[in-house]
Amino acid sequence: MKVGIIGAGYAGVSAALEAAKSGAEVHLFSEESVLPYYRPRIIAAAFGQIRSEEVYMHPAGWYKDNNIELNLNSKVEAIEQEGKSFSVISNGIKFLFDSIVVCTGAKPIIPGFAANHLNDSRITPLWTLDNAMEISSKIENVKTIAVIGGGLIGLETALRAAEKGLRVTVIEKAHRLLERNFSLKGSETIKRLLHIKEINVITEATVKSILPKPDYLEIITGNETFKAELCILSVGCVSNDQFKISPDIEKEYGFFVDGFLESSVPAFFAAGDCANLKNTSRQFSVLRALSQGKTAGINAANLNKKTKFEPGHISLDLKYKDFEIHSIGHVHHENLKNKTTSILEEENTSYRAILNDGEIVYGIEMVGSAREFNHYRKLLK
Ligand SMILES: Cc1cc2nc3c(=O)[nH]c(=O)nc-3n(C[C@H](O)[C@H](O)[C@H](O)COP(=O)(O)OP(=O)(O)OC[C@H]3O[C@@H](n4cnc5c(N)ncnc54)[C@H](O)[C@@H]3O)c2cc1C
Structure with a gap:
């Protein structure tokens, strides 16, 4: 059994390990040039609070020791069904597999006001280790930072920046923080805790534009203008499901999968942030990616004896x-x-x-x- 796994985040690495344990020949494709890493740790790496080596999941030798062929710098451009097999095209080379697990995760939303400024490295999402390294190369020379978006990632970014001694402003569009997950009283308490850390939280403020100046950025909302030397975009993410697949796989905000994490095409599975499991609530999370990756990896290696994924509550x-x-x-x-x-x-x-x-x-x-x-x-x- 030959299994191709696309994307080497939490879901991809756990799928690869399980498929290899089941005796399959496993190829794991990563578009990134670095070893697979713990994505949540990149915030600490950006602020120099851990060494970059501490973000890696496993040393390079671990993949070989576990019979996983890891292909770095290998973005998958297309997947096609050829009879009972799938061909995967990466760097112009064609690989053939009996089953596929897509684990391409999610990508950050770049709001319209920032789209024209992405060549200005002071305006950036914090999503990849590359982003984190770019931020960390600047952080010692910066005193002010704006975080656009007061979700979980934005708040951790703000807390770590404040710990580093930076003056931090969080700009949030909603009328209160984390309104989907906390009641009004909960949100107000969160805001007070951030205030104690000297983090300036502005709610009900929509950023309209950013004006880059030589020494700082002007971040303009409907009512106010904020100055910051660095601006982190943290306004959410969408499933990364945009690459050429034939035949078409049913997808909407991610690849639709059933209880076995199998898509509308047999032997084609999806797991983690890129998977949309029918009739369950979406939550982009490490634990869900790990558990889905595990089930999808087992199923991709055992097409005749599939295991059901049990979605639990995710906090x-x-x-x-x-x-x-x-x-x-x-x-x-x-x-x-x-x-x-x-x-x-x-x-x-x-x-x-x-x-x-x-x-x-x-x-x-x-x-x-x-x-x-x-x-x-x-x-x-
Ligand atoms: C800064 C940050 C902090 C976070 N903190 C938390 C937290 O505290 N707790 C929590 O539960 N969740 C957290 N999350 C969310 C969590 O990291 C994700 O839910 C989790 O990483 C999803 O795992 P995944 O394997 O589905 O996708 P990912 O980890 O995103 O991995 C997908 C991989 O696929 C690769 N890829 C994409 N397309 C291709 C292609 N065509 N070819 C080859 N490779 C490709 C990508 O480069 C990426 O490496 C955080 C996310 C971020 C960005």
Whole structure:
């Protein structure tokens, strides 16, 4: 059995390991020039808080030791079905496989106001190790930074920049932070915690344009202009499903897959951020990518004995030093009638609450402390 795995992030590496353990001949393609790395750690790498070697998942020899043929600098340009096999074209070379696992992840959204400035390295997403290295090469000479987008990645970027002694402004379009995952009280507590770290959070502010000046950038919203030497774009991401595949695979915001992570084309699987598992909520997360990669890898190597993927609850967590926030399930009443919010703790710098109906818990939000999180998680419906 010959399995081709496209993309060497969490999903790709875990798929490769499982397929190889099942005895398949495994080729893992990565468009990047560096060894596969832990993507969340690149924020620390950008601010010089870990060494770049600490971001790699495994040393180079690990792949060979585990019977994985790792092809770096190998962007896959096209996949075509040829009878019962698939041909994969990378760097002009054609490879033939019995099954495919696509693990191409997601890519950052570049907002319109930034699209014309991407050759200015002061305006950048923080998505790849290359981005992180570029930022880290500048960071010692910078005193002010703007983070556009107050999601989880934006907030960790802001916290690490503040720790580094930079003056940080987070500009968020929504009327409050992380509104999908936290109630109003939760969001307000998060904002207070950031304020204590001297992070300036501006909500309900839409960036309209950026004016690059020789020594700084002018970031212009409807009402205000902010000056910063560096601007990190953190406004979300979309599944990376844009390459030539024939026949067409059904896709919309990612490749559609069934409970076995198989697409509309038999023996063609997808896992991680690029996969859209029907009837489940989307959440781009390491744990989901790892578990989907594992199942897809097993299935790609055992086409006659497939294993079902069991989607579990995925929590949204950010812990950096004494700042921590956690959320899982539903935290808004509007979605679940007749449920009550039980407040476990409400202080200036902490807020813990569950949305419940007696013994059954529908959602948990915790800001400033994770006390009893695991206890309530076990009661989650
Ligand atoms: C800065 C940052 C911080 C994050 N922090 C957290 C966190 O704290 N917790 C959490 O759960 N999640 C976090 N995430 C999200 C998490 O990293 C992703 O959900 C996870 O990496 C998804 O894994 P994946 O394998 O699906 O995709 P990825 O890790 O994105 O890997 C996909 C790989 O495929 C490669 N690729 C794409 N197209 C091709 C092609 N045509 N040919 C060859 N290779 C290709 C890409 O270059 C990439 O290396 C963070 C993300 C970022 C960017």
